């Protein structure tokens with residue numbers, strides 16, 4: 001979702017505007033479709049924009065669901081994620097005079113010449129950072145059997161130690177005694 005910060009930048013420093021970004025499920029053809037690139041399937045975010053000297057400070061508190069796989073049994077799961085963040089956007093043009101403003105720091109986020117900020121990449125980035133790398137379907141998921149690959153949650157089982165080929169050859173050697181003089 002893109003917001004226009006022109007009205008905010010015209011208001012005195014310290015002025016604030018709130019936005020809600022709420023969509024469940026995220027519509028692949030809607031304003032927040034870019035969230036689906038990170039498998040974010042629902043979003044409920046409160047965004048507070050504050051007019052600061054360099055431009056606009058964007059603070060957010062976002063709750064999202066992310067489609068993932070259980071890291072043990074590979075079952076598809078929805079992980080609830082919460083991200084809280086603050087990001088300074090630098091204005092490049094003075095909204096009143098139209099004059100260019102001082103060069104922003106390297107790698108700073110900037111407010112474009114259209115005075116719009118796209119919240120979608122920001123939300124995507126922050127939610128990815130807050131998403132667990134090894135999610136579990138349940139805290140005690142038993143995972144997949146290392147021997148046969150079946151789901152140990154559905155079919156709890158153990159395999160009795162099978163003697164593998166290499167071991168069988170060693171066993172055979174043990175019984176081999178070359179004749180000695």
Ligand SMILES: [Zn+2]
Pocket residue numbers: 070071072073074075136137138141142143
């Ligand atoms: Zn699992």
Ligand SMILES: [Zn+2]
Pocket residue numbers: 145146147148149150157158159
């Ligand atoms: Zn097995």
